[in-house]
Amino acid sequence: MSRKACLIFNPVAGQGDSEQDLATIKSYLEPEFELEVQFTTKEIDGAELASQAVANGVETIIASGGDGTVSAVAGALIGTDIALGAISRGTANAFANALGIPDTIKAACDTILVGSTKKVDVGICNEKPLILLAGIGFEAETVEDADREAKDRLGILAYVLSGFKQLQKFTKFTAKIETKDKLITVEANAITIANAAPPSSVLAHGTAGVIFDDGLLDITILAPQTKTGAIATSFQLLQSASNKEAVDSDGVGYLRSEWIKVTTEPPQKVVLDGEIIGKTPIEVKCIPNGLNVFVPMEGKIQPKEKLDNLSGVDIELKQ
Structure with a gap:
């Protein structure tokens, strides 16, 4: 039957x-x-x-x-x-x-x-489902600039060309990042909150491999001081995505958390699973094992975090 x-x-x-x-x-x-x-x-x-x-x-x-x-x-x-x-x-x-x-x-x-089938994590971002990632700032601007005509004509190259265009602007913003045990304020160019991410999602790979079944979100904060530093950081993130080793670079911070809220000044555009959904603030919660998917099995990597190399970061541990 x-x-x-x-x-x-x-x-x-x-x-x-x-x-x-x-x-x-x-x-x-x-x-x-x-x-x-x-x-x-x-x-x-x-x-x-x-x-x-x-x-x-x-x-x-x-x-x-x-x-x-x-x-x-x-x-x-x-x-x-x-x-x-x-x-x-x-x-x-x-x-x-x-x-x-x-x-x-x-x-x-x-x-x-x-x-x-395998149970994998999912997220909820501002009451919308998140299976991949939410990008604030640089990534959102890149996705918005790569319109349907460009994607139909150039495929993934449309995102690459748009990314180079956005890099020329090098726009910074002030972000307040809140988790259950941290409050962070930082000047950033991009913040990525990932549930799952392939190597091509370069800005999501500050951590040592984004894990899609650990009950945690992977947060990467990109805050290089110059355009040259941003280009160098991008290559380091690409290497991290390939070898699943955490980035060791000034201007890149990362952590893992089951819940996060991000507020920015000025408000920044947000891309969620490839679609622009509006502007900050956003709140994201991980739902462990929330989705049952036909997928090959994959191993786990132990979580890490690194925040002490970001310029202008203020970390307050909550009681």
Whole structure:
């Protein structure tokens, strides 16, 4: 007897032929699943379609689109045992890369068909689901500048070019960062709060590997003093992402926490799982093991933190 599954498909994601992509997905999954296909539109997003599927008692929900689609669908599954399958067809596909999910349609379908499920952490940021990361400042400006036309034409290179453009501005802001046991004030260019992040999400990798099932958020604070320092720091963060060793550089701080609140002056734009959601302040809480995903297993790394090398940091331990 075939298993029942709902496929939530974003027809405008990525650079490929969406009709061909859908036909390919169905050819792999329909022999094993009784597959109901739902399409996202401008009026109806993945969250609404996933909520309907949950109400209908579906045991497996598969999201096919970019990170925004996967994040929206995942939000409806938090705290349930419904298995989430991800077939990524977006520009960055950061969620799949972070969790080791293959980035081709056939291999992603194979993961769903024969792979085991794993409980991973999720976050809630200003009442919105967070499966990847929230970026404040530099990253948000970079994402906003890389418009749909540029992403369709250049793919991931659109983000790289936008990042170089934003680096020329080198905008700083004052941030107050509050966790359960710390209060930090710092002049920063960017703050990234990550639940999961692939190596390509460079600004998230101050810590020694972002861990997606440790019950903690990974916070990286980027505060170089010059443009040259910012470029050098970016390369160091890239190395950290590759070798999973913590960055040892002036102007980079990091910590891990289950809860964080960030207020900035002036208010800064915020990008959440690839989508601009507004401006600071933001409050993020980690929900341990909140999502059940078809994904290969991955080991853990012991948490670390480093804050004492940031210029202008004031740390107050709460009683």
